[in-house]
Amino acid sequence: MLTRRVLLFIRAKEVFMLPAQRMASVQPSYIRNILKATQGNNVMSLAGGLPDERLFPTRLLDNAARELDQNIEVYQYGLTRGLPALVEHLCAENNLPSDEQLLITTGSQQGLDLICRAYLNPDDRVLAEAPVYLGALQAFQLAQAKVGLIDATSKGPDLDQLEAKLAKGCVKFFYAVPDFHNPTGTCWSKATRIAVAELLDRYEVALIEDVPYRQLRYSGEHLPLVSSLMKGDFFLLNSFSKIATSGMRLGCVQATKKLLQPLITIKQASDLHTALPMQQMLLSLLQAPEFEGHIASLRHHYGQRAQALANALISQIGGRLTFNEVEGGMFLWARINCVNAVSLAQECLKNDLAVVPGQAFWPEGKAGYQAIRLNFTRLAPADLEKAVGRLSSAMSAL
Amino acid sequence: MLTRRVLLFIRAKEVFMLPAQRMASVQPSYIRNILKATQGNNVMSLAGGLPDERLFPTRLLDNAARELDQNIEVYQYGLTRGLPALVEHLCAENNLPSDEQLLITTGSQQGLDLICRAYLNPDDRVLAEAPVYLGALQAFQLAQAKVGLIDATSKGPDLDQLEAKLAKGCVKFFYAVPDFHNPTGTCWSKATRIAVAELLDRYEVALIEDVPYRQLRYSGEHLPLVSSLMKGDFFLLNSFSKIATSGMRLGCVQATKKLLQPLITIKQASDLHTALPMQQMLLSLLQAPEFEGHIASLRHHYGQRAQALANALISQIGGRLTFNEVEGGMFLWARINCVNAVSLAQECLKNDLAVVPGQAFWPEGKAGYQAIRLNFTRLAPADLEKAVGRLSSAMSAL
Numbered sequence: 001m002l003t004r005r006v007l008l009f010i011r012a013k014e015v016f017m018l019p020a021q022r023m024a025s026v027q028p029s030y031i032r033n034i035l036k037a038t039q040g041n042n043v044m045s046l047a048g049g050l051p052d053e054r055l056f057p058t059r060l061l062d063n064a065a066r067e068l069d070q071n072i073e074v075y076q077y078g079l080t081r082g083l084p085a086l087v088e089h090l091c092a093e094n095n096l097p098s099d100e101q102l103l104i105t106t107g108s109q110q111g112l113d114l115i116c117r118a119y120l121n122p123d124d125r126v127l128a129e130a131p132v133y134l135g136a137l138q139a140f141q142l143a144q145a146k147v148g149l150i151d152a153t154s155k156g157p158d159l160d161q162l163e164a165k166l167a168k169g170c171v172k173f174f175y176a177v178p179d180f181h182n183p184t185g186t187c188w189s190k191a192t193r194i195a196v197a198e199l200l201d202r203y204e205v206a207l208i209e210d211v212p213y214r215q216l217r218y219s220g221e222h223l224p225l226v227s228s229l230m231k232g233d234f235f236l237l238n239s240f241s242k243i244a245t246s247g248m249r250l251g252c253v254q255a256t257k258k259l260l261q262p263l264i265t266i267k268q269a270s271d272l273h274t275a276l277p278m279q280q281m282l283l284s285l286l287q288a289p290e291f292e293g294h295i296a297s298l299r300h301h302y303g304q305r306a307q308a309l310a311n312a313l314i315s316q317i318g319g320r321l322t323f324n325e326v327e328g329g330m331f332l333w334a335r336i337n338c339v340n341a342v343s344l345a346q347e348c349l350k351n352d353l354a355v356v357p358g359q360a361f362w363p364e365g366k367a368g369y370q371a372i373r374l375n376f377t378r379l380a381p382a383d384l385e386k387a388v389g390r391l392s393s394a395m396s397a398l
Numbered sequence: 399m400l401t402r403r404v405l406l407f408i409r410a411k412e413v414f415m416l417p418a419q420r421m422a423s424v425q426p427s428y429i430r431n432i433l434k435a436t437q438g439n440n441v442m443s444l445a446g447g448l449p450d451e452r453l454f455p456t457r458l459l460d461n462a463a464r465e466l467d468q469n470i471e472v473y474q475y476g477l478t479r480g481l482p483a484l485v486e487h488l489c490a491e492n493n494l495p496s497d498e499q500l501l502i503t504t505g506s507q508q509g510l511d512l513i514c515r516a517y518l519n520p521d522d523r524v525l526a527e528a529p530v531y532l533g534a535l536q537a538f539q540l541a542q543a544k545v546g547l548i549d550a551t552s553k554g555p556d557l558d559q560l561e562a563k564l565a566k567g568c569v570k571f572f573y574a575v576p577d578f579h580n581p582t583g584t585c586w587s588k589a590t591r592i593a594v595a596e597l598l599d600r601y602e603v604a605l606i607e608d609v610p611y612r613q614l615r616y617s618g619e620h621l622p623l624v625s626s627l628m629k630g631d632f633f634l635l636n637s638f639s640k641i642a643t644s645g646m647r648l649g650c651v652q653a654t655k656k657l658l659q660p661l662i663t664i665k666q667a668s669d670l671h672t673a674l675p676m677q678q679m680l681l682s683l684l685q686a687p688e689f690e691g692h693i694a695s696l697r698h699h700y701g702q703r704a705q706a707l708a709n710a711l712i713s714q715i716g717g718r719l720t721f722n723e724v725e726g727g728m729f730l731w732a733r734i735n736c737v738n739a740v741s742l743a744q745e746c747l748k749n750d751l752a753v754v755p756g757q758a759f760w761p762e763g764k765a766g767y768q769a770i771r772l773n774f775t776r777l778a779p780a781d782l783e784k785a786v787g788r789l790s791s792a793m794s795a796l
Binding site: 017018019020021022023026028029048050051053056058061062065066068069072073074075076077078105106107109110113117118119120121135138139141142143172206233241245246247248249250259262265266268269270271272273274275276277278281 | 418420421448456467470504507511515517541604643646657660663666667
């Protein structure tokens with residue numbers, strides 16, 4: 001009798017408590033999977049996309065935290081859209097005609113997840129540049145969308161491929177990171193921006209423009225948002241993780257009132273609203289006269305590091321890898337010759353160095369394509385040189 | 399030519415940018431819909447589920463905010479599961495054998511949403527007591543689940559109905575708020591708890607036990623968690639909104655490591671993790687020696703208010719409505735005679751009083767059933783009496 005109960009129990013578990021179908025297609029994050037391995041004391045990490053906590057605006061954060069007691073209402077439930085004063089500030093900063101065109105989210109990742117949940121049915125088609133930001137891939141996979149890939153070039157997505165895929169029809173979104181793409185570091189040229197905007201308008205496909213790194217430009221000229229060149233629908237995703245701090249989890253989505261409404265409905269059912277004390281602290285930061293100087297300082301330091309990493313790669317590794325120098329962002333994408341990138345990443349871990357093999361940025365890998373993504377914002381220039389030494393040793397050992 | 403472009407554009411909008419199918423079944427929140435109407439200066443609200451901000455632990459919150467500068471790492475990206483020190487604290491408090499049995503969420507609402515996304519396929523069956531907490535209904539609707547309703551009695555769900563629905567098979571979850579149910583205020587009897595646990599084990603159906611009000615007991619004896627009486631699978635959802643503060647948006651989910659894993663995968667793709675400075679501040683609060691006294695003070699004040707509301711209803715309205723007194727929580731559920739509850743709620747708004755008509759807590763209303771939900775935690779006893787005066791006037795005007 002007991003045995004029968006146990007057997008029934010096991011059967012029931014198998015039948016009923018399996019995860020939902022949407023879970024089947026979600027790719028685990030290589031970076032988060034190796035996070036524990038990278039937390040050892042001696043491990044140097046070029047793997048994550050972390051800002052340097054030594055460059056956090058600590059004095060401004062302390063002030064913001066101390067000022068919370070002047071705004072006791074931030075501890076109460078609030079509006080799903082966000083803290084009214086922050087929404088207003090951001091709308092003014094972005095010249096939005098109405099507060100109803102912006103939604104505060106728990107990081108820009110939530111903004112993307114909300115767009116997917118609000119608009120994607122299973123098997124809907126989405127296009128993205130490949131290699132793709134892994135968090136975007138996960139959000140599309142959770143929504144059971146079909147992701148069509150457009151090869152990245154040094155100037156942005158391959159326009160012929162993009163047009164061919166758009167011409168096939170039934171595409172719901174094109175997802176793009178035009179400013180200092182993750183993982184490639186590429187900044188789209190102005191001509192590419194104009195051409196993509198024109199193509200999306202022509203084929204009446206909405207753009208999801210994700211710009212977490214836009215304010216981190218170290219050289220070259222500021223270029224227009226792709227969405228600003230469009231006549232048609234778009235969502236613009238912004239993050240405060242790179243310029244303020246990432247642990248606070250704050251981002252925002254801009255779109256027309258009509259396009260945003262379903263996102264607000266879902267956000268209400270999924271977490272009511274984003275933490276208000278965090279929103280109040282961000283507002284304090286953004287309003288502080290010193291904040292512009294803080295961003296300038298980030299640009300200065302991160303720009304130096306991008307250069308230091310590039311120099312170290314050239315001097316210590318030379319012809320064994322190739323890369324394009326970057327004008328901003330957090331990553332350098334290095335193509336490697338004669339070595340398998342996954343084996344290299346494993347060999348690096350043995351040398352107390354974490355890097356991400358390029359294969360992690362394709363839904364099913366990319367045969368014959370060997371690259372690694374290197375983050376340069378977390379370590380100081382001298383440490384970046386040391387890290388490249390470990391990379392060089394790992395390459396030699398293979 | 400322009401006309402053709404415009405027409406094509408409109409057609410494309412209609413075909414492609416319609417919200418996803420899952421949006422079709424999500425019920426808007428009555429409370430959030432009337433939130434703006436209740437923000438006028440003269441409006442008294444018994445409609446929301448808000449704690450009283452005058453009873454927030456302000457000194458503890460100020461200390462917690464000031465101490466953030468000692469934990470600069472909370473501004474960096476962190477683990478999806480939650481701030482390790484908070485996870486550890488909560489696991490110890492709840493006698494969990496492993497840190498892997500708990501996940502910190504952006505309010506318990508997110509915990510419920512993650513469970514739904516992780517385990518529910520469209521058309522899966524979920525059972526819940528009716529009337530139902532609206533936020534739960536929204537999460538189930540977003541997951542396109544079929545919600546089967548079990549009538550609530552004064553001791554908990556109708557056990558015969560529950561067994562009949564379980565016996566039909568293919569039920570994935572039973573969702574329950576056994577401690578001071580929202581909206582009815584009911585606390586399940588011990589016998590009901592034992593019976594429900596036994597039924598769920600017998601039919602091998604997992605429980606989602608949602609206990610946001612469990613620590614707000616004003617009279618009567620503490621009863622065991624239903625999940626603690628079970629042998630089978632369960633998720634236990636906890637919220638810190640009622641005992642700490644709601645604007646911080648913090649909750650947690652307890653379950654076995656295996657059951658939690660898909661939730662962590664989805665949380666990673668949906669917001670990476672919950673704001674770490676909020677988690678650190680909650681930990682400060684929970685560790686403060688004064689925090690237990692703060693909860694005792696909440697119980698004292700809210701208990702007085704529950705009594706004040708009950709007294710005022712009896713003395714000012716008498717036989718025109720009936721209700722069961724409550725032993726805890728935030729709500730009193732009043733059945734009304736001879737008056738339509740939706741009309742009454744509208745009439746109340748004209749009298750600067752917000753209440754929620756009971757119909758809002760059924761997916762499709764409940765014919766012939768007239769009730770209103772009254773919150774008693776936000777207003778002081780004298781104001782509750784005044785509010786009941788307005789309710790009485792509204793009833794008389796109909």
